Amino acid sequence: MKRTKSDVLATLSRQKSTRIQTLFIALGSILLIFEVLHMFKNGIHSVSQEILYSSSANGLLDSKLVMEILEGRESPIRPIDALFQPRKRVEIERLPKRLLSGLNFTAIPSPGSKNGILKSANDAVEQGRRLWGELEGSGGGVEGNVSEKVEKCPSSVLITGEEFGRDGGVAVLPCGLTLGSHVTVVGRPVAGQFLVELQGLRTVEGEDPPRILHLNPRLDGDFSGAPVIELNTCYRMQWGEAQRCEGWRSEADQPTVDGFVQCEQWISDGKNEFPFAKEKLFVLTIKAGLQGFHVNVDGKHVTSFPYHTGFAIEDATGLYLHKHVDVLAIVAASLPTSHPSFAPQKHLELSDKWKAPPIPNKPVELFIGILSAGNHFAERMAVRKSWMQHKLIRSSNVVARFFVAMDKKREVNEEVKKEAEFFGDIVIVPYKDTYDLVVLKTVAICEYGVRTVSARHIMKGDDDTFVRVDAVIEAATAIKDGRSLYVGNMNYFHEPLRSGKWTVTYEEWPEQVYPPYANGPGYIISSDIAKAILSDFEKHELRLFKMEDVSMGMWVEKFNKTRPVEYVHSHNFCQFGCIEHYITAHYQSPRQMICLWQKLKLQGEPLCCNVR
Known part of the structure; x- marks a missing residue:
């Protein structure tokens, strides 16, 4: 049957209308896809923040949903549904970031002649x-990565006894230690005990540096009545659990450090061959191993001390010796040539999930x-x-x-x-x-x-x-x-x-x-x-x-x-x-x-x- 001209026009009109409807549906689908992709790109947390600021009758979501979001549980349906709920009154809003304290420092009075703290x-x-x-x-904001300035340090350090004395009994190891680094001290004890410590840099004025390794040979003994070597760590005035070497080899079931026993034997056949003696020259070497520090005296292994959690060898940027040792020389070798003594990029994890949540307006x-x-x-x-x-x-x-x-x-x-x-x-x-x-x-x-x-x-x-x-x-x-x-x-x-x-x-x-x-x-x-x-x-x-x-x-x-x-x-x-x-x-x-x-x-x- 032959179609009339009006039938043809009507058919073309319906086809055009159908194509337009299809186009709108496609556009809507694309927008929905972008919305979902945006949500997953920024994480459910970014969605939950927005949900928290819109809300139900009392301005907040029901407690169960909030707990699911805050605790990081998957809640794939309800949060997405909540995105399309009508916006209501905002109860929590992010206040502008305020970097500087609002404290009025002009409120500090001019110092009197007897008030040192005011001055x-x-x-x-x-x-x-x-x-x-x-x-x-200087400008500068958060754009780009945190600074990556690299401090160049020598791979070895040689300090004479005279130089060491002038520096106050501390030898600086600018970039700390790394695997295989070793520090050797040549000296002689002048008293009944002395200290050798690997210390961290001072973190703030008035604060003692952490003792990453505390080595204390006691030639005259202590409460035990016999010579002993004690090793320990100290962080902000809090000492760890001491390791004591009293002349007997560590038990077979005691953990080793890189295959070395924690304590060697120096008592044999009734003779006490303690590694140190007053006025006797010694060569002491501390080496940084994979699992801990190894201490040799005059070429013989004496003790090994496992690394303690919370202390890093790269932070051992100073060698301290108590004045009860007459130091002739200090040699440090195989040192790292760079070190994050100041390196926030090592510690900071620049992730949105660690950002501070908003301050409420109530x-x-x-x-x-x-x-x-x-x-x-x-x-x-x-x-x-x-x-x-x-x-x-x-x-x-x-x-x-x-x-x-x-x-x-x-x-x-x-x-x-x-x-x-x-x-x-x-x-x-x-x-x-x-x-x-x-x-x-x-x-x-x-x-x-x-x-x-x-x-x-x-x-x-x-x-x-x-x-x-x-x-x-x-x-x-x-x-x-x-x-x-x-x-x-x-x-x-x-x-x-x-x-x-x-x-x-x-x-x-x-x-x-x-x-x-x-x-x-x-x-x-x-x-x-x-x-x-x-x-x-x-x-x-x-x-x-x-x-x-x-x-x-x-x-x-x-x-x-x-x-x-x-x-x-x-x-x-x-x-x-x-x-x-x-x-x-x-x-x-x-x-x-x-x-x-x-x-x-x-x-x-x-x-x-x-x-x-």
Whole structure:
């Protein structure tokens, strides 16, 4: 049958309409595919952030879904469905990044003739202002990789005894050690015992360097009554488990180090052939093996010491010998020619999953301010990857930030600024960092906690302190609402040390005892105390003292005269390391931080990691 002209036109019209509909469907499918690909490219976390800011009736998703997202469980249907729900009122929003502390440093009064800390503070603030100005003037942001400056170092070092004496008994190994490096000391003992130590560089002024290897030959013996060689490590004044060699060969079932026994025998047939004797020349060599250090004396193997977790041989940048040795020469060879003595790229994992979650625009229960030194890149990264991953922090119910002052090295400051811009969890306090002025960071924590975060409770911690966030919340909220509180490991009737390394002069502290104070590695105050501290600081009425934790005790004592404060003491805010049922664990190395977090996640209990 022959079709009419009108039939042909109608057919063409229907075909055109069908092609247009097909085109729109195809375009819609492509857009949907791009949406899904974008989601998987940026990870479910990037989706969950957006979901958290849109929401259900109360401004948040139901708790079960939020927990699934925060804990990283797969939830392939509901989050995607939530993307297409109508947008509702935003309850949580990302506030603009604020790198610099809002603390008003003009509030530090001009120093009086008898107040040394005020003069130090003003000088440090002026230097910090200059250092920050240089940093801002140099430009530079987070674009590109972290600096990869390579420090060139000699492959060998020769130091005479005279040079060693002039250098204060420390031989510098600029780029540390590597596998196969060896250090030889030629000398003679002049007393009953002496020390040989491989030490790390000072990480911040006022802090002892870590002892990566502590070798202590005791020629006159100790409590055992016979000559002994003791080996150990020490990190921030915390000693590890000592290895003692007393003249007997290690048992067959004791682990070896690169095939060498840990202790050789020097007692035979009733004769004690100790490797060292007073005024007798010795040649001692320490070699870095695959599993540990090997010590030879006069060409014979004497002892081997396995590496301890948390200590790296490349950080052994100094050889220290006690003055009880007459050193003739020191030779170090097979040394690395480059080393990340300053190398944030080694420690920082620039991944979005470690970035700080948003600050809520409503009050939070707890703000945690963490004191950190500029070049503590590894410590900060370990905190980010451990207890800062707690669900209360990831959900913004608890906020945590690092507080870092200006380092004397410009390159450190440049990297800290990049780190702060990338992770969004660093507050820079613009004064030149010194141990005696850590107290200024504590005031900055109070300012940030009450003005930026609006927290009910404020906690101060250190970057080597592991924090059980839920336990801290429990300790803070155990006190009746409305009460002022001060929680931590309290010290009562402590007296200032009037001699030694930590001397406090009568000019600095004329009183006989300190007020009650909580140990610095971890304590909590209520926000009203923090507000009072900040108010006194800005009115030039806040007394500053070089010991940060004593300062807080002093400020709380003053507040207590106008409004009663509930002092809460707990040994579980552990000052000296880690204990069972800890709330905080101090002196934890970066590897221990990760270990503690894994134990807490996998076993659900606060168990310690006792090896470094």
